[in-house]
Amino acid sequence: MSACRDLELLVSLGAAGALSPEESVRLDAHLAGCAACRADFEASAKALGLARMPPPSRAEQRLVAELPERMIEEVRRGDRRRGLGRRFVLAASIAAVFAVALLLPARLGVREGVEPRAVQEAGTGGSAQTELATAATPGSTSTWQEPDIDSVWQETDLVDFADDTDTQ
Amino acid sequence: MADERDRRDRSDRPALRVVRGGASGPSRPHSTPLDTMTDEALLAAFLVGDDDAFGDLVQRHERLVLSLVRRYARTPEDARDLAQRTFLRAFEAARRTLRSDTRQPFPFRRWIIRVALNLAKNHLRDELRVPRAPLEALGAAEATPAVQGDALEHAQLARRMRSAVVELPRRQREVLTLRIDAELPFAEIAQSLGITENAAKVTFHHATRNLRAALSEELSP
Numbered sequence: 001m002s003a004c005r006d007l008e009l010l011v012s013l014g015a016a017g018a019l020s021p022e023e024s025v026r027l028d029a030h031l032a033g034c035a036a037c038r039a040d041f042e043a044s045a046k047a048l049g050l051a052r053m054p055p056p057s058r059a060e061q062r063l064v065a066e067l068p069e070r071m072i073e074e075v076r077r078g079d080r081r082r083g084l085g086r087r088f089v090l091a092a093s094i095a096a097v098f099a100v101a102l103l104l105p106a107r108l109g110v111r112e113g114v115e116p117r118a119v120q121e122a123g124t125g126g127s128a129q130t131e132l133a134t135a136a137t138p139g140s141t142s143t144w145q146e147p148d149i150d151s152v153w154q155e156t157d158l159v160d161f162a163d164d165t166d167t168q
Numbered sequence: 169m170a171d172e173r174d175r176r177d178r179s180d181r182p183a184l185r186v187v188r189g190g191a192s193g194p195s196r197p198h199s200t201p202l203d204t205m206t207d208e209a210l211l212a213a214f215l216v217g218d219d220d221a222f223g224d225l226v227q228r229h230e231r232l233v234l235s236l237v238r239r240y241a242r243t244p245e246d247a248r249d250l251a252q253r254t255f256l257r258a259f260e261a262a263r264r265t266l267r268s269d270t271r272q273p274f275p276f277r278r279w280i281i282r283v284a285l286n287l288a289k290n291h292l293r294d295e296l297r298v299p300r301a302p303l304e305a306l307g308a309a310e311a312t313p314a315v316q317g318d319a320l321e322h323a324q325l326a327r328r329m330r331s332a333v334v335e336l337p338r339r340q341r342e343v344l345t346l347r348i349d350a351e352l353p354f355a356e357i358a359q360s361l362g363i364t365e366n367a368a369k370v371t372f373h374h375a376t377r378n379l380r381a382a383l384s385e386e387l388s389p
Binding site: 008012016043047048050051052053060062063064066068071075 | 214227230252255322325348377379
């Protein structure tokens with residue numbers, strides 16, 4: 001865009017007011033004799049001027065003035081929350097350790113072959129209900145007795161099939 | 169330049185109110201003025217309970233942060249929230265650094281610039297995903313009273329130009345806003361973005377050219 005390509009960068013920086021005193025002197029000397037670069041400089045300065053944000057409004061200034069106090073409150077609140085969190089984690093850890101300490105021996109006992117109480121009761125002549133429970137319990141096959149096939153047959157023989165065929 | 173202006177502004181502000189429950193015993197000697205303390209020293213003082221130290225740290229950089237985020241905010245509250253998030257993230261990073269090694273220096277100012285630019289970028293992405301009201305200058309109704317004629321035309325042109333800034337490629341937008349909004353020297357812009365000073369200047373030049381191209385008709389004499 002600029003007439004003098006080697007000065008394009010200088011023109012843009014000059015439009016932003018970002019030149020050293022020596023560079024400013026050099027640019028001013030050039031602009032005085034180059035209308036194209038002068039127009040280029042003015043267009044860049046206008047574009048940057050339009051791109052700048054307007055100064056902070058009164059509402060912004062008011063809100064920003066609250067910032068330090070809000071920040072301190074926020075940080076302190078976070079610290080308190082973190083403190084509570086740490087205490088909760090500590091309490092949960094202690095509870096977990098206690099739970100493990102209570103449950104671990106019981107589980108270890110089962111693995112070592114200690115029979116559940118129901119099995120022991122069945123072995124010593126418990127009720128029929130207990131026997132059923134025992135039969136369903138894995139590992140209690142030693143106490144299960146095979147039923148007598150004749151007595152089972154007699155019980156099923158009570159059904160009269162003849163009546164059913166007559167009705168059909 | 170921006171620092172000097174910040175210091176001048178701070179002298180006009182009322183003193184900070186100390187938040188209850190915050191100060192449990194200042195580690196900072198009472199004779200040390202907050203203005204002369206480094207960012208690291210202020211953060212260290214705050215971590216042991218000196219709320220004034222953190223308040224001063226926020227005041228020291230609030231203008232810089234606000235100038236970087238307000239372009240992307242829809243409302244003053246939006247801008248304040250972005251600024252607050254910037255400080256909180258930079259503070260958390262600084263706290264982690266201080267806890268891991270108190271002797272390790274950290275560039276807090278550079279961090280908040282990086283955080284502010286990243287938050288602004290994310291905010292812009294979210295805004296584009298969920299379009300809302302057209303981009304208006306913050307508090308435009310209050311900052312710029314009712315305008316007519318040439319002034320109205322200028323205001324519309326400025327609004328379009330600010331939209332063009334937001335649509336610039338990310339690096340160009342960052343360099344441009346660090347220069348025209350935060351008024352940082354190119355050496356600091358380069359340091360903040362991790363590029364050379366010359367690269368920052370060339371990027372700024374390209375950004376200026378792109379802005380001019382976006383409104384070429386309106387800007388032609």
